[in-house]
Amino acid sequence: MIKAGIVGGTGYTAGELIRILLFHPKVEIDFIKSTTKAGQLVSETHQDLTGTTALSFTDKLNPEVDVLFLCLGHGNSKKFLEENYFSDYTKIIDLSNDFRLKNNSHFIGKDFVYGFPELQKEVVKKANHIANPGCFATAIQLALLPLAADKKLQNDVHINAITGSTGAGGSLSATSHFSWRNNNISWYKPFTHQHLGEIGESIVSLQQNEANLIFIPQRGNFTRGIFVTAYTKFESSLEDAYELFESFYANAPFTHISKKEIHLKQVVNTNHCHIHLHKHNNLLLVTSAIDNLIKGASGQAIQNMNLMFGLDEKAGLQLKGNYF
């Protein structure tokens, strides 16, 4: 069995990792570190796990684990790795944005690979350290990468994406408070969201030139999921666009192209991304939907782990959606 360690155990993404890994056929959880709740039962925090696991949070690390998941806020993964030693064979998967950009990918002797299987599965398979993509970045790249691979992102790309409240993690802020979020919608960081950096690097790697991405992120009145609409000029036919997407994702078991219009509940609580295409005059509208905590975070981290350990990419990730 693969021995896994999790750091940042009380957070939302760690909770999802624990839920999935407890049922993964090839993994056993070795430790779940928490700075705030060491000694307490995991099920006291992640209360849906009552009756499922007797594990407790710990403040002790096992430097010999096979894989380490870092579920810490931005900046804290670097600090954690500077302060804690792990064996050379421990594979590390970081869920923050500390190592995602090429400029940040080399750190204290470790090379981090951008862990986006739909972009570079073969590179992920050989990696020892993974920078797991951001949640908006995942949903948006899945909508745009087939076009970049065909050098089709040469005009303005307009992107709207709306996220559930879990996207902001477990700590409370004015805009994640129930009174703000309920019956409400708002935008934030228009044109400047930090995920534009990683999206831009992937696009350049495929089409060799930058795309002009005009991105308005929005906060939605729901807990889970990201729904993206993106459009740009596209002179070929809708059939050509479908062919492009279907061929780009031929080897992607979690990304599905749908001729029917899609909606968010199709993907909530799954590692799937659903994509729909629509043509209006010379514009192509691409709609994509993911679960921010699974395909946008912990599920993708496990997908990367499966690839790094030579397992079936889908192992442990056949999850039941929450359709109603």
Ligand SMILES: NC(=O)c1ccc[n+]([C@@H]2O[C@H](COP(=O)([O-])OP(=O)(O)OC[C@H]3O[C@@H](n4cnc5c(N)ncnc54)[C@H](OP(=O)(O)O)[C@@H]3O)[C@@H](O)[C@H]2O)c1
């Ligand atoms: N939420 C999402 O949809 C999502 C999607 C993709 C990527 N991410 C990224 O994944 C990472 C974790 O996100 P999350 O949503 O799980 O956040 P979260 O719910 O806020 O959890 C983060 C955890 O980190 C630990 N922590 C907090 N402050 C710390 C500090 N100063 N030093 C060390 N540890 C600290 C805490 O765990 P303990 O008290 O147990 O130690 C906390 O529960 C973030 O970098 C986030 O951007 C999140």
